[in-house]
Structure formats: structure tokens, C-alpha cells
Amino acid sequence: MTFALQARGIRKSFGGVEVLHGVDLDAVGGSVLALLGENGAGKSTLVKIIAGDYTADAGEIIVGDESHASLTPITARDLGVAIIFQEFQDAPTLTVAENISLGRLPNRMGIVNWRVVRKRARRILDELDVDIDPSRAVSTLRVGERQIIEIARALSRSAKLLILDEPTAALSQHETETLFGFVRRLRAQGVAIIYITHRLDEVTAIADRVQVLRDGNVALLAPVVETDRATMIEAMVGRHITEIPRPPDRDLSVQDGPAIRWVGAASGDAFRDATVLVHRGELVAIYGKLGSGAAELGETAYGLRPITAGTMEINGQPATIAGPVQGVAAGVGFLPADRKAGGGFMVRPVAENVAVASWPRLASFGQFIRRSSETRAYRRWHDRLSIRSRNDPRQQMGTLSGGNQQKVLLGRWLERDSRVLVLIEPTRGVDVGARQDIYRALRDLAEAGVAVLISTSDYEEAVQVADRVYVMAKGEIVADLVGDEITTTRLLAAAGG
Amino acid sequence: MTTPDPTPDPAPAPAAPDPTGAPAPAAALPRGRGLSVPETGALLIVLIALFVYFSIASRFFLNPENLINILQNVAVVGIIACPATLLLISGQFDLSVGSGVGFAGMLMAVAALAPGTGGVDLPFAMNLQVSSAFIVAVIGTLMIGVINAVAVTFIGINALITTLGTLAIFRGLTKVLGDGQTIRIEGFGELGVLRIAGIPLPVYIFIACVIAFWLVLRYTVYGRSLYAIGASPSAARLAGIRTRRVIFIAFLLSSLCVALAGLIRLSQVAGASVNSGLGIELSVITAVVLGGASLSGGRGGIGGTVLAVLIVGVLANGLIQLNVPSFWIEVANGLLLLGAVTVDRVRLRLTRADV
Numbered sequence: 001m002t003f004a005l006q007a008r009g010i011r012k013s014f015g016g017v018e019v020l021h022g023v024d025l026d027a028v029g030g031s032v033l034a035l036l037g038e039n040g041a042g043k044s045t046l047v048k049i050i051a052g053d054y055t056a057d058a059g060e061i062i063v064g065d066e067s068h069a070s071l072t073p074i075t076a077r078d079l080g081v082a083i084i085f086q087e088f089q090d091a092p093t094l095t096v097a098e099n100i101s102l103g104r105l106p107n108r109m110g111i112v113n114w115r116v117v118r119k120r121a122r123r124i125l126d127e128l129d130v131d132i133d134p135s136r137a138v139s140t141l142r143v144g145e146r147q148i149i150e151i152a153r154a155l156s157r158s159a160k161l162l163i164l165d166e167p168t169a170a171l172s173q174h175e176t177e178t179l180f181g182f183v184r185r186l187r188a189q190g191v192a193i194i195y196i197t198h199r200l201d202e203v204t205a206i207a208d209r210v211q212v213l214r215d216g217n218v219a220l221l222a223p224v225v226e227t228d229r230a231t232m233i234e235a236m237v238g239r240h241i242t243e244i245p246r247p248p249d250r251d252l253s254v255q256d257g258p259a260i261r262w263v264g265a266a267s268g269d270a271f272r273d274a275t276v277l278v279h280r281g282e283l284v285a286i287y288g289k290l291g292s293g294a295a296e297l298g299e300t301a302y303g304l305r306p307i308t309a310g311t312m313e314i315n316g317q318p319a320t321i322a323g324p325v326q327g328v329a330a331g332v333g334f335l336p337a338d339r340k341a342g343g344g345f346m347v348r349p350v351a352e353n354v355a356v357a358s359w360p361r362l363a364s365f366g367q368f369i370r371r372s373s374e375t376r377a378y379r380r381w382h383d384r385l386s387i388r389s390r391n392d393p394r395q396q397m398g399t400l401s402g403g404n405q406q407k408v409l410l411g412r413w414l415e416r417d418s419r420v421l422v423l424i425e426p427t428r429g430v431d432v433g434a435r436q437d438i439y440r441a442l443r444d445l446a447e448a449g450v451a452v453l454i455s456t457s458d459y460e461e462a463v464q465v466a467d468r469v470y471v472m473a474k475g476e477i478v479a480d481l482v483g484d485e486i487t488t489t490r491l492l493a494a495a496g497g
Numbered sequence: 498m499t500t501p502d503p504t505p506d507p508a509p510a511p512a513a514p515d516p517t518g519a520p521a522p523a524a525a526l527p528r529g530r531g532l533s534v535p536e537t538g539a540l541l542i543v544l545i546a547l548f549v550y551f552s553i554a555s556r557f558f559l560n561p562e563n564l565i566n567i568l569q570n571v572a573v574v575g576i577i578a579c580p581a582t583l584l585l586i587s588g589q590f591d592l593s594v595g596s597g598v599g600f601a602g603m604l605m606a607v608a609a610l611a612p613g614t615g616g617v618d619l620p621f622a623m624n625l626q627v628s629s630a631f632i633v634a635v636i637g638t639l640m641i642g643v644i645n646a647v648a649v650t651f652i653g654i655n656a657l658i659t660t661l662g663t664l665a666i667f668r669g670l671t672k673v674l675g676d677g678q679t680i681r682i683e684g685f686g687e688l689g690v691l692r693i694a695g696i697p698l699p700v701y702i703f704i705a706c707v708i709a710f711w712l713v714l715r716y717t718v719y720g721r722s723l724y725a726i727g728a729s730p731s732a733a734r735l736a737g738i739r740t741r742r743v744i745f746i747a748f749l750l751s752s753l754c755v756a757l758a759g760l761i762r763l764s765q766v767a768g769a770s771v772n773s774g775l776g777i778e779l780s781v782i783t784a785v786v787l788g789g790a791s792l793s794g795g796r797g798g799i800g801g802t803v804l805a806v807l808i809v810g811v812l813a814n815g816l817i818q819l820n821v822p823s824f825w826i827e828v829a830n831g832l833l834l835l836g837a838v839t840v841d842r843v844r845l846r847l848t849r850a851d852v
Contacts, residue, residue: 302735328737342735345728347795356725356736359718367717412736 003029003063003080003160003192005050010059012045019045021216022059027161027192032183034207034224035196038236038431039401041213043196047163050194051083052076080160084150086169092139092146097121099138100153124152128182143290144175151182161192168202169428172290180206198432200229214238237433246463246486256280257316259420259451260301260332264310270296271475272309278453280419283446285462286455287491288472295337297472298455301422302327302334314420328357330420333413337425339402343409346398350389351378353397353408357416381411386437403427403434410441421445423454427461439465459491471495536789536844540804547808551815558818565697569765571810572699573598574777575803576758578784579710580751582802584656585785586714587723587744588730588794589649591751592660594781596667597641598774601759603671605634606680606769621674627685635756641667642752649748650741664778672771679770682763689764699761706754711799719743727794779830784809787837793845809833 007025011018020042027033027050037043048054050061052071061068063079071079090099097117098105106116121134130148138146147167154162164183168176183193183206195207203210204224212220212235220227220235258277266272271293278284288294299305300312303321312319314330321327327334336342344353355362355374362373375393382391385407389395397405406426413421426442427435442465446452456462462469469486471479471494479494551558577594584590608630610622625633641663648659691698714720722743725733734740763769788805790797812833816826 304735324735324737325739334735336735341729342731345725345732345795348724348728352721352725356721356733356738359721363718367719369716369718369721 002190003027005079005081005161005192006062007046007050008060008062010046010049010061011057012042012049012054013057019216020049020056023213023216023218025050025194025211027194029160029190029192030187031209032187032193032195032207034203034210035194035213036198036200036203036210036232036236037213037219038198038433039403039429040215041236042216043213044165046213047083047165047194047196050076050161051081051163053083077157080158081163082154082157082159082161083163084147084154084165084167086166088146088150090138090146090150090153093137095135095137096125096132096141096149097134099149100124100134100156102153104157120156121152124156128152128155128185142175144171144178147171147175147179148182155186159191161194162186163194163196165196166198167195168197168199174289200232203232212236233432237431246484258313259315260453261313262297262300262307262310263313265297265300265307265312266309267296267300267305268308269475270305271472274310274472274477276453276470276477278420278451280451281446281449283442283452283454283465283467285466285469286453286472287457287459287462287469287495288455289457289495292457292472292495293475294455294457294472295424298334298422298424298453301332301420301453304334328416328418331418332420332422333357333416333418335406335409335413335421335423335426337428339405339409339429344397344405346396348397349374349394350387350397350400350408351375351393354378354381354411354415357412361416377415378411381407381414384414385411385441387411388434401431401434403430403438406430406438407434407441410438414445418450420451421453423452425456425458426454427458459488459495462486462491463488537801537804540788540801540808544804544808544811547811547815551811551818555815555818558815563814563818565695567810567814568700569697570814571806572697572703573758573761574780574784574810575703575806576699576706576754576761577751577777578781578788578802578806579706579799580747580754581781581785582788582790582797582799583710583714583720583723583747584751585790585792586727586794586797587747588727589656589744589747590660590782590785591645591656591748592778592782593641593645593663593667594751594755595774595776595778596664596671597638597752597755598759598762598777599671599769599771600641600667600674601634601638601756602763602769602773603674603680603771604637605630605685605760605763606682607674608633609682609685610680619674619676619680627682631685631760634760635753638756638759639749639752641755642749645752646745646748650744668771668775671773675769675771677771679768681768683767685764686767687764689761689766699765702757702761707799707803714799719746723747724795727791727796729795776827779834780809783830783834783837786841787833791845792838792841805837 005027007023009022009024010020011022012020023042023046025046035043035047045054049056052073052075055070061071068075091102100121101117106113118134125132125134128148132141132145132148138149141149151162167179171179183195187193197203207224210220210222210224210227210232211218212232214236219238220232259280260278262274262276265274274297276286276297286294286297296305300307301321303323303326314332319330321330324334340346351374355377358377359369360366362377363369378393381387387407388404389400397408400408427438430438442452446467454465463486466486469481469491470477471481471491473495481490557563581591581594607619607621608623608625609627610619611624612618612622645659645663648654649656687698689699693701714723722733722738725736725738726740726743730740759774762773784805785802786792787808788797788801790802812829813826816829
């Protein structure tokens, strides 16, 4: 019999605010359902209810011919529901084999039977047709491999419904394809799959049906073949979004020397022989998949990574930037890919987040800061960057959405008057709507004479914003495209598909 | 203050309140500033309640000499708790303070000791003037801060292990210096005993420390940097803050205040005992955490610490006045620390925004 899980009329409130208003969802064995929606639309809440992490306020979950008012993580697991989160739920210091049996080590009177642990791991890995040594520590694996181990663990519990929460966010193109291979194989074996993503091209590549959530309601449910990109975007954001056009070509030849220039630069094994120029007023993208060296090149501008060969110049001067302190002094602003760990101070007020890099300037006598000067700094950028917050400078950074956090961080470097901006993955985890705001802000900055460099693994992003795109693959620059040459097809072709 | 022009194509007005962040429970809680104000209020209520209770329960509690005694004890703990608040806000702490208090006093007493006096013959006796001995003791105690700071910032050992190590090292060195004995000191009574308008000098020093550290935390780049580092060390580094230098200075400030507190102790009892300051790290950490500085860094302030130091001091004194055996007072101190940490965890869970 085909596995089928039906969620009916699911409602859920947090602190008096209802985030799901009676949502239905059908997961069918042998079929992939793509679940789309902006941050806050309710996708995570919905799948967590299905996985038993949250209890629904109303509604039922029907599996086979049994109806459940609510599930616990254990009952859900027994029904065959497995969820794989973006943040790995593994034990990195333990071996692959032990991770696959995590939480249910075969044992006799508390003594672990390691032979069974290894055999189980071997069987599952063979079934998945992957070549990973079960005795390796998980921490030594690549991100994609770790994800496969998570899936292996779910399958070893004979999962019938596999929920994947933005599984490709950290994967390289090759790893993504491997993952898609798995998903297709599992579908063929009759597993039901719910695939959460915000990448529309993935929906077309992998899913049979697409369900879009918006503000806690189902905004669209359709077979993938009967819908298109524009329809899905409109369902997600609830209004017609104009993807910003390619920026108009500008004559960059009359400009003075480059604001930042790498000549034959290398950094360890990360990249080599890179020659990249970013002029004032120009928005340059380095497009490359994870591990291509695109992010690593950007990091050298801020001293997060040493240049081991070749040179880097800022405003025509050879620059030796040993760390962020020198980077800031040289007029470079830097936004890391990981906002939570490396960009924002989540428990501190937004005003402080904007002011932090400009403290020496805002302070009187070099040391004394007043809240009012931080507040003024925040107000200067709040409207310019369309930061959506409570308009309270003391609001905690962590209460903002990812896109608005990114705008606050952008404001930090604008307040510092940085003339060179380096952004790594500037819109990772950012909503479609906020993404356009950020692109617009970046274009405005470039037009105002700032040299902007973005390192991105999102080719759509490169096409949408960049005046010039360098494509990197395996640590080398493989293409240098300008204006009309910048198209999705050429980027993908250059990067090696 | 001028409002800049809106962007030519303003984004459509968001539904108020903006559905920020992930739809996790915390996102629905409209809290931006933590619980700082009611928290200080709660501490004040606890303090007043304790005060009233002990006033009624013990006839001696309200005796002026007893109140001054409380203040005197509170001053020593409080002077150390000020830099400890800075450290905890930046995500660090210093357990070596208890030994530092003993070491500072012993170093000064031994440095001022004439060889052969009082029937003891210590190899480290230097026969210095009181003022020179004072300076030797301050510099010697600052070395504890230097060792802690180098170990934490440059070698990268965590603060728990580092300061646990220096706690043992300097308690041991205190015993080495004094050969296990109590060393008397003459002519050093003013610092601990002198009274101005009836209040002992250490209380004024404590108040001065409170004001200075309050200003540092609230209004200086250095103070704001501590909050930033505590909130996220990597983000602070990427924002161009010299994180190592900031932490380094905080450990130096800690040992400087420890030296001051230790020498006040020495002056109060006119002698350095090898057990002086024993266990004071517990009172200090309890006070700082109870005062609202979060163990996970990035939050807290001097105001809460001051109230908490008073609570710890009043509680200890009141229990003595009620003839509670001192063993039970130790138990009470431990319970207070666990209680304070529990409150910190609960608060974090309530206000956590970035789930």
C-alpha cells in the first residue's frame, strides 16, 4: 500500500499570534512535494508539527486510516516520519557508523555491539551507493557528505516520509546533483518526500507538486508541470514582483585606477593566480560554487585569509591587511556569509549594530559614546535602506528577519563611509522581497561611487546585480564577463555545469 | 536630526507588526530590550525584604556598627565585582580573585617585613617602606592579570581553566611567601580603617569604583566593545574591534581591583593570613550573575551588580546575626549562585530572539 500522510486544518499560535490558519498538506509515497514560502510563512512550523516537534492547536494528521490530533517526536518516528534540518543534528566527534545508529545503538545489557553498528552502517551506505568509510569521524566529512549521513540515519530507521529543510543551502553544485539523485531514488522506492526550499529552479528540477505557504495559508498548490516561475513567486510574496533588470551598461573606461585589485593572487590551496579589478562605482560579482575560491578571494580583502602569492592593492597602494582592524582602517567594509555567527550582535540593539564600526568617530575624546549619537546613526540609514523594524533603535537585532539584519549590517559600513564593500553571499537566507531591497541598495551604492564586490554561489544574483562577473571554479578564474555577456547560461557553462 | 529621503521606490508598507524572523515561539514575544528594568526592581525588592526581615528578626542587625560592618565587607567584594561584571559581559570570568586578595596582602606584608622580626625569618622579607611595599604588592598582583590575560587571549585557554590554575598557583605562592604563617604589618591602618563622616574609607573607594565602571560600561568605546564581544566574539572581530586587547585590559583591571581589595583587607586586620580572601570568588561570581550579567555574555550592568553585592552581604551578615552556623551560610551562598544561574537561563529562554 502506498504511504500517505494527510494533515488537515492545522492551526498553530505562538504567544497569541496565529502563524498557521488551518493548513492542509498531503504527502504521498513515491512523490516529491516542494514546500515554498518566505521566512515566517509557516513552513518550518508546519513540518515541525508533522514531525511531532510542535503540537498543533487544531487539526488532525491522518496516516493510513488512523487519525492523530497530535504527534510526539517518538510517535512520528514510529509512523516513519524523518526530518532533516538545515543545521545538522549529528554528533561530529563520533564515527559515521555510530552516527547512523545514534540514539539506538544495538546493545546487550548496555554493552554496545559494535559489529552490528558497523554492519548496519555498511548496509545503508551500500544501499545509497555512497563510498564513505563508516569508521571516519563525521567532523572530517564535507558538508554534502554529512547531509548524506543524516539521510542514511533517517533511512536506517525505515523512514517513509522524509522532510528535507533547505537541504542544498550549503551544498556545492556537484553535491546538489548527488542529493537530487538520492531523492529520485528514494521516490522510486516509494518514499514520500517534502522538500523545503526557496530556490525555484530546484522545484522544477526535483518536485512533482508544489505547495506555497504565505502568512500561514496555502497560497498555491499545483503540479509542477502546470505552474511557472512567475506564478510561484507571486504566490510567495503576494504581489507581483519585478525582478530587477540587468543594470544598464556603463562606460567604465573613463574611471581612475581600481579601488581594489588583485594581481596573480593566491591564498594557500583556496585559489591561485587570480587577477581581479574592482573600480569605484562598479559592482563586481565573483560567481563560483562552494569551494571554488570565490568566497575565499573576498575574504583576503579583509585580512581573514593571507595572500600567499601575487599582490593586492587598495587605491593603487600595495595593501597588507592582516585582519579586520587594518581592513576597516583601509576603508574596506565586510559582510560575512554567516550573519548569526559573524555579522550581527543578536542580543544587542540595532542602533549599536549600525554604530559599532564607527565608534571611534562617533565618540567624543575618542572614547565617550552617547546613545543619542548611535540613535542618529541608525536613523540615517533606517529609511534609506528600508529596514523594516519597529523603528525603535533599541530593538534587538535578533528579532529582525535575515534580510533586515543584512540591511542593518550594510548600514554599519555606510555609516563608516567605507569606499570598498565586500559581501560574501549577501542574500543567503533572505526573502525574495528583502532581496530586491538589498540589490537596489547595492546598485545605489555603486552609483554613488563605492566599489562593491560580492562573492556569490547564486548565479541568479550575479545576473541581477553585477556590472562584471568573474567566474571561479576549482580555485581559478575561468571567465570574465561584462554587460550582455552575463547570462545564466554562460555563467553555468563557465563554472562547469 | 534630519530624515533622509526615502528611496525612490519604497518597499510596500509591511503589515505591522512586521512578521520578523522564523515563526518560532520567541519571535512572537514582543521583547526587544530583555528584562533589565523589572529585574533591577526585583533585586531591590529582595534587598529591602531581606533588610526588613533581619531588622525584625535580630536585635543587633540595625546596630550602626553592624551596618558599617556590612558595608565594609561589601566594599571588598564589590570592588572586585566591578571588573568581574566587565569580564562576564565580555563572556569571560576570573576565578583567581580569591587567591589574588590573599596574595596582594601577603606580598605587601612580607615586603614591609624586616628580616628576623617577630621570631620569623622569611627569605622574601624586604624591609621596605610601607609605600614601597604597597607598590610592590600592586605590581605583583597585576602579574596575575597578565598571566590570565596572556593565557586566555594569546594562548587561547578558556577562562575557567586558566583562572582555576592561577587560583591554585597564587594561593600556593601566598603560603610560600608567608611560610604558612600570618604576617603582621605596622603603620598601614589608614586604607582599611580610616573613617570619613563615620563611614570607612573602603566604602568610598567602592563607590568610586562603581561610578568609574558604570561610566566605562555605558559611555565608552571600551565598554561598548565589551558588550559587543560578549554578544558575538567573531562579529566583534569582523566589525574591527581589537578583541584581544579589550579582553586583555579587562583581566588587568580585574587584578588591579583585586590588589586594591586585598590591601584593604590587609589594612583592616593589620596582618596577612594565608587564608585571606579564601572563597571570595564565589561571592563575586554570585553577585555578578545575580546582578543580571548573563553567563552567555553581552548583557548586564554595574547597577545590578551593586544591588546583588548588597544582597549577598546582607544575607551573610543577617544569617550570622541569627546565629546560623557558618557551615550553613556556605550552603546558602552556593544555593544563591545556583538560583542566580537558573534565573539567567530562564531569562535567556524568554528573550532569545535568534532561534
